[in-house]
Amino acid sequence: MTNPSQHLKTAEIEKISHLEYFNIGVSVDCVIFCYDDKQLKVLLIRSDLEEFSGLNSLLGDLVRPDEDIDNASYRILKERTGMDDVYLEQVQAFGAIDRHPSGRVITIAYYSLIDIKNHRLQLDNNELNWYPVSQIRKMAFDHKLIIDSCLKRLQDQILDNPIVFNLLPHKFSLRELQELYEAILGVKLDRRNFRKKIAIKDWLEDVGEMEEDVPHRPGKLYSLKAEYRKKPNRHKIPAPKALTS
């Protein structure tokens, strides 16, 4: 009737850590969304595992023992995209026994929203590319499942929380915003009803400018009100804590 995970004293951890319990790897996988060419896209990399040759996988890495899991996902994002002020949110853990062909690795899935226009990242590396979510089929590992879970979470959140603006430039037109919602939700929306709904939320302010270089009548530009634009916490990597091992 006691709880082994509580029971562990320092000495005991040392004793068993290299035996049964601590033989599980923990990784973080990031579903990095962007909005480009009127499509919701995800950043994927060609898998370098033989078992998954020809398939893509998410960006991920093992969590370091002295690293918070949120920080691990920020680190991956920073390493891959160079960006560090991004929206990131944990979705859930995936822990099927055979999800990793090389051993037991439990992964924690995060999704991220970035503005591709502001941060043009170097994709010279042709192993790393953006793929439209709607066209993603087979993936390495359980990554298709992870993407689906993250997309669903995103869809559930955009109606109540002003988060999609992380996918857009600072200034945008209502048409762009509507097309983004349509891309995420996978439905067509009525323009007048959409504008009414957005107006009620009172998230936006008119920046007093108009679209430029569009081949039609330009629309007004808006931006998210500052009060909703709160930066995510700075995720400094803290000094390593003295560990027991």
Add this chain to the structure above:
Amino acid sequence: MTNPSQHLKTAEIEKISHLEYFNIGVSVDCVIFCYDDKQLKVLLIRSDLEEFSGLNSLLGDLVRPDEDIDNASYRILKERTGMDDVYLEQVQAFGAIDRHPSGRVITIAYYSLIDIKNHRLQLDNNELNWYPVSQIRKMAFDHKLIIDSCLKRLQDQILDNPIVFNLLPHKFSLRELQELYEAILGVKLDRRNFRKKIAIKDWLEDVGEMEEDVPHRPGKLYSLKAEYRKKPNRHKIPAPKALTS
């Protein structure tokens, strides 16, 4: 630009598993809800860690290397309550560096809904008890945070999904159901509007019986329609898979 978690070949895993990366423990913690005495309660155990002396903690355990994380939470529930056909759902992982005083342990939180009336479990062990959610203050580890997250998830789900019935006996009155919703959501509901809303969902069927032994006019009894009563998947513990270690 490569992904260490993918890179791992069997030999490499063996080489590093006892070094840096695999020195993280993975546990599962269960927020086991029941409904009793018109209150939502959680099953807690007195912590046996010195650091948390006098505090309660959730029921949890380390995940075994050959065990699916969902199965780990079922195992804990089975061990602690004797029940194995329960509603269980993962919420998220908690992975702050210093959340466990004895070392690095990442935990995955689940919540569970059980009907205390049907399965009277032996609480002779006075280290293990039910506590009203509304009265829980300080907890061992980050378990207060975990309980709050699980409660929020539960609150978000009960309006759309017929899951609260896992907390009730097979037959129940609409008053009992309403009181349960009130206990979970922490608000008072209007009786007529509540009944209308439940009627629209069409989840219930009249069992043709009345309450008994109540000190007032008895109400009709209802039960959840069979089509919504789908048992959770049987979670057999699978044969251990050959592992690399």
Add this chain to the structure above:
DNA sequence: CCTTAATGTGTAAAAAGTACATATCTTCGA
């Protein structure tokens, strides 16, 4: 048999969501 305490039920008003059409502005090409 009278009191108490709960069950059971409907309607009107307000709010939110949906369907839908016309005038205006800018570009572009004839």
Add this chain to the structure above:
DNA sequence: TCGAAGATATGTACTTTTTACACATTAAGG
């Protein structure tokens, strides 16, 4: 420079959902 094309901007009637609210009925208990 004029007209056509294509997008912006906007309001209203209709439907659905949500909310607020009161009274007759039933069984238990003294």
